[in-house]
Amino acid sequence: MNKVSHEQIIGIDVSRDWLDVHCLPETRRLRLPNSDEGHAQLVCLAQSTHALVCFEATGGQEWRLWTALDAAGIATRQLPPAQIKAFAASRGTRAKTDRIDAELIARFMAFRPDAGRELPHGKLRLLRALASKRAQLVETRKRLLAQIRAHEKLGTDGIFTEVDAELRELLDRQIGTLEDQIAQTIAADQGLAKTADILRSVPGIGPVASTILIAEMPELGQLSGEQAAALTGLAPIAHDSDAMRGKRAIGGGRRQVRHVMFQAALVASHHNPHLKIFADRLRDAGKPHKVIITAVARKLVTIANALLKSRQNWSAQTA
CATH class of the missing domain: 1.10.287 (Helix Hairpins)
Incomplete structure (x- = not known):
């Protein structure tokens, strides 16, 4: 992750036709067309101030802009919408306009300079x-x-x-x-082929799950087990206060990865010899089905992360 300090942060709310821009620290605002011309103007602005440009994941609206910025050598980050929404709630911001969204994105990036994803x-x-x-x-x-x-x-x-x-x-x-x-x-691609081979060696992770892990979690193999689980949204979140102990829940993370890992966990809980024992132990303890599948999915992610870190295929002896 690029941790170089930047003179300016540019937050952008990306829509089909427009780019609403908010620049920090001088709070400059402008609107540019979401077109090649608008992208070129934004490149000039970012280059002139050594800026870090950030925007939410929008389901594809940001990709052309992202590619243009990356080609120009400009630091960019794609931010999860859920984190921006939580940040807005923490500030008490209830109004929602494109200009407000652009400012929230910029201020979140200033608050969390390590957040977001770089262009794959x-x-x-x-x-x-x-x-x-x-x-x-x-x-x-x-x-x-x-x-x-x-x-x-x-x-x-x-x-x-x-x-x-x-x-x-x-x-x-x-x-x-x-x-x-x-x-x-x-x-x-030799590297991708080797990664896919490692992932598919794990009973429960098939072609679909391995493809999503490769495409949506390129960081896998460079993280701790806890970080991998959190990035997938499979880490339990505590809700405790003083003597009260709230119910743990999962949330956040990369939804598409979490969904496919639930499917993989259903298979692994019956056909992966290591994880079947783990799942059976939870069943015998009276744990609900959803809790069991979530726990197995979390184990699968941490196993996949460890195997990719060592670049070794799975075996029951090393699981």
């Missing part, structure tokens, strides 16, 4: 885009299958059978194509 390299960006599109199509297929079951229960005399079959075939084909592209992208 090109192959990771491609892998992230492919994995995201695959997940979108899988969710669409899931909804289609639910509709097919509903049609069967309603007894619609098969009037949608042909349409549903064509849609399902199309989705299956597109998902298969994306999975081939993901496999080819990983195989074409």
Whole structure:
């Protein structure tokens, strides 16, 4: 993580058409178009003041800007929206406009200069885009299958059978194509291929989970076990005060990674010899199913982190 001090922090609220900009420490505000012209103006502004530029993850609206800034050698950070929201609540800020959001982003960065993610390299960006599109199509297929079951229960005399079959075939084909592209992208890079091989050696972590871990957690293998669990949002958060002991809960972190690790944990709790013993012990102790799966998912992440740190494949003896 780049820890060089910067003369200026530029917070940006990114929307489809506009970039609302807030500059610290002089509290300068401006609005630029979210276009090549606006990106060029922002590059000039950031270069003239040795600025650190930061913005929220917006689901893709920020990627073109991020790439332009990175190509110009400007330090950039992508910040989790949940952290900005919590920071706003801590300041008592309830109003919400693009200008206010830009200021909050800048002030959060000043408060937490180590926060956020730097731009991943090109192959990771491609892998992230492919994995995201695959997940979108899988969710669409899931909804289609639910509709097919509903049609069967309603007894619609098969009037949608042909349409549903064509849609399902199309989705299956597109998902298969994306999975081939993901496999080819990983195989074409020796480092990514080795990382994928290590991750998939762990019973429970399959192609989908390993791809998401590679694309969404490139820091894995460079963290402590506690940091890896926290980054995934699987670390228990205490809610204690004085003599009161509140219920622990998980939260924050990278939602897509957490979701896929829950799926991996379901498999690992039955088929990973090390984690099956762990899960059975929790079941025997009367722990709820969700608690067990969360604990197994946390173990999986810490195991994956340790294996990537040592660059060794999993074995039951070293787990």
